[in-house]
Amino acid sequence: MPLSLLMNLEQEWTSCGYLMITPLWKHMHLQPVFEKAHYYGGNIAEKLFENGLCLPSGSNLAQSEKEKVLAIIEKELIMKKN
Secondary structure (H helix, E strand, C coil): CCHHHHHHHHHHHHHHCCCCCEECCCCHHHCHHHCCCCCCCCCHHHHHHHHCEECCCCCCCCHHHHHHHHHHHHHHHHHHHC
16 A cells, blocks of 8 residues: 555544545455465455555545545655656
8 A cells, every 4th residue: 555645645634633544445365364265366455455545435525625635646646756
């Protein structure tokens, strides 16, 4: 997961009183209790868990809040590109 992006989003949203940014869910076969269970799909789940991010969403999210999330993501992507 892009850790710096998660940290920047958390910092911005915590300061506003919102905190709905989380890593993507951990798939069952990656959890200790299921580590020996058979599964299909190769390493797709691992890559999703390492790089995925659940962003704030919902019908009650204001346009300004959506724009703020997008601005933070764009800023992070630009910084990463340079």
